[in-house]
Amino acid sequence: MLEAPLYKEVKQSLTRGLAGGEWRPGEALPSESALALRFKVSIGTVRKAVDELVAERAVVRQQGRGTFVSSHDAKRLLFHFFHIVPRTGERSYPETRTLAFRRDRATADEATALAVPAGDPVWRIRNLLLLDEAPALVDDIVLARARFPDLTERIFTQRENTIYNLYQSRYGLSVLRSSERLRASLAGAEIARLLVVKRGAPLLEINRIARTYHDAPVELRRSLVNTERYDYLSDLGKSEVSQLT
Amino acid sequence: MLEAPLYKEVKQSLTRGLAGGEWRPGEALPSESALALRFKVSIGTVRKAVDELVAERAVVRQQGRGTFVSSHDAKRLLFHFFHIVPRTGERSYPETRTLAFRRDRATADEATALAVPAGDPVWRIRNLLLLDEAPALVDDIVLARARFPDLTERIFTQRENTIYNLYQSRYGLSVLRSSERLRASLAGAEIARLLVVKRGAPLLEINRIARTYHDAPVELRRSLVNTERYDYLSDLGKSEVSQLT
């Protein structure tokens, strides 16, 4: 491992440009031939680097048009990061109602997960999500205030688009992947009221860490889901294979 | 879409060979140059076809040795198909105890999922899985008897290796991917007894369809998991990205 392959270096350069905002979401990268000139490599090597960025969903190729920085349109987010689907029937978009928005300090675990010093300031946000016009999830979000310094409840709730779109457009943080740990739990009094279920009803608990380029953490989120009419869909392979079939 | 790209045709040919048993699990495929000759394409085209098979985990490349048909060794299975991990600490291998093994008929839903006619004969198998020597999951498995005609409880329980390894070595059915739907449920009397939890304890319910080449279904499985000390880990992206980093 004395030296990384050329295409890995090209990929690193491109990733730095993406993370640093040289090319913004929705914008086109230089053409592959232009990149080949710029990095002084062959076009095949550029293609291999871009291939991997496409696999990681950092960029999107469009034949005849160019290669574009992934942007967080609603459909893309629904598909990649929202895994709650009706037991039968089509996926639907959740509607979000913000119930709480306050300042706090990170617990030790949260600080570790967010890669900030213990006790660092955070935002705590609670959202109620409705599916098909009925309460289905309660989301508790934790954000490092260092990464979202000027966030306000107004900015958060008055956004035109999705939450991840806000992170991306206002703070330059594009969520690329998330890892989730799931378990079963029981509804307490408050959550039961919000989700309109009985106390002690079974809920699916999802603990998510959302990450951007270089695996840097962006957001912590705990979701409590009423799975009476919805499932959590985990179709590993399909997403990888979809474009390969 | 008049004509598929050459490398897709090569990939299809290879997949047919794999599904048909021309190359058995653990065996080496012909070298890439040999395949290039055989299909009368350039070596780069063969590589692109094999690249996709690698991404789908149907084969594994080993530099200097060759390309091998994926075989279901325990470590691989643990990593790709067993998503239950300790809340903290290292993954451990589950120990399986078969509690029931009987003949039955498929329900309408099962028949659809298994792609067999409604009412077709099936095997029903119940296993108790222990993690760190304590009961943690109950698995209810449904198999089409048409695909496992000569299976017996003895063969099933006396196998030397994992269940998926048995499917592969004895029936030529390599499980390549699975899709799972998760929800939260409550322990009934019988399950509570098996998992040594209280009635009404929260359990994670996992409904899985395991598939082989061409997405043909192999196995239906419902798992009920005690998530007091274990989580279901869904790290989309990591598996895709792991080899790319």
Add this chain to the structure above:
DNA sequence: AAGTGGTCTAGACCACCAT
């Protein structure tokens, strides 16, 4: 030393999109 996969190049041609 021989054989395998892994990287890299240079160029041709095609399919698609914008204008």
Add this chain to the structure above:
DNA sequence: TGGTGGTCTAGACCACTTA
């Protein structure tokens, strides 16, 4: 019509494994 990504080729050289 010109520019973009997508496919395909032919060949060189490297890194690794096995004997």
